[in-house]
Amino acid sequence: MPVSTELVDSHIAVVTVDFPPVNAVPVAGWFAIADAVRTAPTDLGARVVVLRAEGRGFNAGVDIKEMQRSVGFTALLEANRGCHAAFKAIYECATPVIAAVNGFCLGGGVGLVGNCDSVVASDDAYFGVPEVDRGALGAATHLSRLVPQHLMRTMYYTSRTITAQRLFDFGSVVEVVPREELDAAALALAREIAAKDPRVIRAAKEALNGIDPVDVNTSYRFEQGFTFELNLAGVADEHRDEFVRTGENLTA
Structure with missing residues (x-):
């Protein structure tokens, strides 16, 4: 299955995304990720969710x-x-949701990771929002949770990427490890959280969301409105057609 869930140690739900060759996620895939994460605590009794991916990135x-x-x-x-x-x-x-990030994490990937509670990354991981190169906007809401404001703006305007190590220096990635150690590192953090009283952890998650300075749900929907404007104007189609024509297969 492109989106699958495995229960580890009875209390940790590991959600794996696998859309070869580069994990460019189709429409159905985004809804599948939503369903897997949403139902893990209720249907599986998960105390922590780990979101990971197979493949190149x-x-x-x-x-x-x-x-x-x-x-x-x-x-x-x-x-x-x-x-x-x-x-x-x-x-x-x-x-809590922990992201285990390998290789590239771009566009919607930053949207996923930016809303996670903790991020563990491999030493080859890098992050970016190339939306302007596709004639679109979006995920600035989530990128701003990973990097400082002025760097976010520069990355957004230029489509530059940033390494996991730099995010570690900012404190937004909690640990950077060799790729072969990524899953173990994410599970170690998950086990540390899962060992706490789940009633307290659930209350903590709700409390931390309640004191966030930005409503991420509304903020992202606001961004999406500009993407739709660019589509109505025909700008986005021009850029997406060029993307398909040139055969780019990574920075989607």
């Missing part, structure tokens, strides 16, 4: 080629809704 954003194969704005609208649902499910998950 953690996430290459939305599946642009799927979008360009569609007619009209249906795929765009569904991708917007799917991303919003996935990001929201992570943020509002009753239990």
Whole structure:
């Protein structure tokens, strides 16, 4: 299954995303991620959720080629809704969510990670929001949770990326490890949290969300409105067509 869940140690739900070749996630995939994260505490009794990926990188954003194969704005609208649902499910998950990031984490991947409670990354991991190169906007809300404000703006305007090590220096990545140690590091952190009283941890998650200075759900929806404007103006189609024409297969 492209999105699967495994229960580890009875209390840790490991959600794995696997959309070869680069984890560019189709519309259905975003809703599947949302469902897996949302139901893990209720259906599986998970005290912690670990979000990870198979393959070359953690996430290459939305599946642009799927979008360009569609007619009209249906795929765009569904991708917007799917991303919003996935990001929201992570943020509002009753239990902490830990991201285990390998390789590239781009676009919608930053949306996922930015709403997680903790981030562990491999030493080859890097993060970026190349939306402006695709004629779109989005995930600045989540990038701003990983880097300082002025760096976020520079990264957004230029589509530059940033390494896991630099995010570790900022304090937004809790640990950077060799790729072969990534899953073990994420599980070690998950076990540390899962060992606490789950009633207290769930209360802590709700309390921490309550004191956030930005409403991430509303903020992201505001960003998406500008993406739709760019689509109505025909700008986004130009950039996505170029992306498909040149055969780029990574920075989606």
